[in-house]
Amino acid sequence: MPRRPLARLASALGAGALLLAGCANPSTGSADDDPTKPVTLTFWHGWSEKNEVKAINDSIARFEKLHPNITVKSVGNVTDETINQALRAGGGDAPDVVTSFTTNNVGQYCSSGMWVDLDPFMEKTGLDKKKVFPKTLLDYTSYQGKQCALPLLADAYGMYYNKDAFKEAGIERPPRTMSELKRDAAKLTRRTKGGGLERVGFMPNFRLYQNSPDRLFAQWGPAYFDKDGKARLAKEGKIKAFYATVRDLIREQGGYGALETFRTSFGDEFSSQNAFLTGKLAMHLDGEWRGLFLKDAKFDWGTAPLPVPDDQADTYGRGFLTGTVTGIAHSSKHQNAAWELVRFLTADTDQVVAFANAIHNVPSTKAALTSPKLDPDPAFRAFLDIAQNKYSNALPPSVNGGQYVVSLRDFSYGVEAGKVHDLDKGLKELDDQIDADILQAQD
Incomplete structure (x- = not known):
């Protein structure tokens, strides 16, 4: 899927400030619902291109066929900022299931409590995350031991x-x-x-x-x-x-x-x-x-x-990995039903393969990465190999999202232009700035 990462990152950082400023008392939802009862879930995502929207709508149709008691109301082209504002406010208008293109913000989602810990849901439904998802993708969907998100396709x-x-x-x-x-x-x-x-x-x-x-x-x-x-x-x-x-x-x-x-x-x-x-x-x-x-x-x-x-x-064969992440809003009153949707979108092999083929993204489960149903295009296969390479890596999550990435980027502009004359001193100052930003976010 085409992304404009720096623009999304700037937007997400603004959202992060809002999230951190307002996360003291997030609305409390419920995991006591019966997922077999009739319910309507609200699903917010960021996809907006015609083929992407069709692909996610087709995915929802497949889910509703398997779960006829659950109706999914899908809302696309939603930014992290909008999602975070809604989760802070809570109430009936807030989404149940949310997605983000910004893996750097997982540290915020987990530490703020706005996205619920998914480990209890995986445990009671028998999903072994270490067997299902590649380690690097699990790393960028968790923070300090809390798995508040799961990967929903990846980018290599x-x-x-x-x-x-x-x-x-x-x-x-x-x-x-x-x-x-x-x-x-x-x-x-x-x-x-x-x-x-x-x-x-x-x-x-x-x-x-x-x-x-x-x-x-x-x-x-x-x-x-x-x-x-x-x-x-x-x-x-x-x-x-x-x-x-x-x-x-x-x-x-x-x-x-x-x-x-x-x-x-x-x-x-x-x-x-x-x-x-x-x-x-x-x-x-x-x-x-x-x-x-x-x-x-x-x-x-x-x-x-x-x-x-x-x-x-x-x-050689390694590369940088990132992707879309999805989770359950803390304010959702239908968290068990919401988990059924999250589980289907992220862990059902045929679904992951179909969605990956439709929007030309890398599948995010071990089984889907080796599925014979995947797009046979050899140019695409190169990225599947990168995603599976044990040396491939992703950015570590931080409590203030991708602010440290922005700081690194701004510093790097000066380095490439020859404006940083003392690299050791500049890197020490960069570390100090990153640490100060993180400390401020934790206050």
Whole structure:
């Protein structure tokens, strides 16, 4: 599914402030309802594209056929902010089942009590979460031991590459290590007669489309926080290697100024003028849904995992994972019935496969990931492998959502532009800022 993560993140952070400010007395619902009795559930989600809405409505129809006593009222295109305001207010207008595209906010959902702990529901209905869901997906749907959400499809990030450009440059396969990436990016970069850029091998600039720094940094397998929850980026040696790689890529392809000027010539990410689609990028970091937008590409293209650091070559195949999460509102008076819907959407293999095929997302259960009913498209299969790779990772949840990701992004803008002259000092200040933001959120 196409996402605009940074815009969603900014909205979610605003919602987080509202949530934390108003979570002292969340409305109390009930788990005493009989899920076999007639009931109407309200389901709020964020999907809005025509094919996405059809897919979720088809999913609900399948659920209602299995549970004829439960009617689901579906409301789409709902933001985290709207959901959080409704959950704070409680009452009859609040939803029973909710979803979010922002996994970073799971720490808020769990710690605030606005999303109920799902472990008791799984226990009484016999769902073994460790057998059903991949570990990384369970990690990003829980916080401090509380499983207040479950994954509802996932997104995996990898590399799209222009096979025609590779053939022209004499490159036989996608790069697997960062040194190969730098070498190939330089070979694939093509300049105009006037010295400007016509095509870039791999643009690392953090303002480009999906290039939030955490996504490429994931290839190093970083640890953002220590066991006490304190930011540790200044102590994370991998971040220096990450920034060094980014600076090398920038330098070898014309410099930051030239790349930024070239980037401003790109069309909108979700338009026919996307820079990869128009041949201005030979390699590109993106999610599994991008293939839906490349059906009319005038060149041969393929997918592969993103390269990994040379000293971690054995982890090749890994990638950054995120996705949609769903849970039960604390204020719901029909939590057992709501759990039946959550369980169906997240753990029923045929349902997960059908939904994944419909919106071209990665399935979020172990059984669905290996189902023969999955889309056979080999370009899509590359992302299924990334999702199952034991080294793939996701961002850790935090009590104030993705604020630390925004802080990292803003800091990274300065690094790539050459404005951070003392990296050690800058990283220490970044850690202090992240810790202060978290402390403020806990007050």
